Amino acid sequence: MTMIGILGFYIKSDKKEVKEKLTENADEIEKLNERFRALERDLPFTYVTRDDYIRQMARMENKLDKIYQRIEKGGGGNE
DSSP: OHHHHHHHHHHHHHHHHHHHHHHHHHHHHHHHHHHHHHHHHHHHHHOOOHHHHHHHHHHHHHHHHHHHHHHHHTOOSOO
């Protein structure tokens, strides 16, 4: 009978410990979710997509080519 009491005590303490760990894990998951939502919200304002970068660089190259052509022709654009 004493053995059953000891086993019951350990099972209860283990069950309580498992519940505490689950609660801690749930809190950590919620914190990670909040950080992910903040990252998702701020990402478009912090980083440029690859396609946008390529498009912007193509525009810059096009403008530089026009400037080079004007210099090559000797014109300052006052034609």
